[in-house]
Amino acid sequence: MRPALPLLAATLGGCAWDGPMSTVVARSDFARDILEVYGIVTWATVVIALVVFVALGWILLRFREKPGAPLPAQTHGHTLLEIAWTVAPALALLVIAIPTIQVIFRTQAAPAAQALDVTVRGRQWWWEFRYPSLGVVTANELHLPAGRPVALSLEGPDVIHSFWVPQLGGKRDVIPGRVNRLTLVPERPGEYWGQCAEFCGASHANMGLRVFVDTPEEFARWLAAQRATPAEPTGLAAEGKAIYARSACVGCHTVRGVSAGVLGPDLTTFGSRTTLGAGLRPNTLDNLTAWIRDPAAIKPGVKMPALGLGEAEARAVAAYLAGLK
């Protein structure tokens, strides 16, 4: 018993109501609908558990064996009881089924006409975000304007993933060969964390994402920066650009105007991301240099090879990429 107490304390210490991955804080209409059903199911279960445990306790006490007591009356078949324990669970299921089915239909409804379209592509082990109506492509960090409906089209070229940003919406599977949709209105500006929620291979656990819900002005600023051509690098960053341009990087990565690879994330404005490797590390020069030298040391199974760049070369490339914003 005693060793269990610190263990319990340590486990509960990991609980936070408002943590970045909390499922009990809803910041979109979609998340609120899900949370509402979750509440109904939880409270229905609590009521049933109370009834069962109280009845069980009472029966155990009332009918426990006493010395010398005669054999109690033996019952075979009891129509009223049979009907009761058929009808009661059916009612309980009905209470849960009605709101559940309503919410399923509501969350599958066609998006509003003014919705912002975003194509979400789940890849091993990162996320690509395309804004077809805005002409912007980015990765791992999705920016959305607060208050405007967004229509996400989920698709992917490799294996099944699942898009899940607990406070905004999901989980919805990302299935190769078909397009799943998810419509929501992000309500409050802030940073929301997400995670692939369907096992997809070695670095599934490292396939995170961030959603930044911006005020409309912030979103306009972000969008303008995404569309602008980054300033021509100078000094170390210019060296880095030359190394980037003559390395295999260009076969896998797009930097608008420099390279057009599509196997890895678009790096056109990589410097404006806060994280590296699908939410895995903060986007700092040191982390970036380490990633460029040996990404597999940071992310097991990663589909980006180590290209054998030395420390100085990798640092120059990092300086170049960090300046793309």
Ligand SMILES: [Cu+2]
């Ligand atoms: Cu996954």
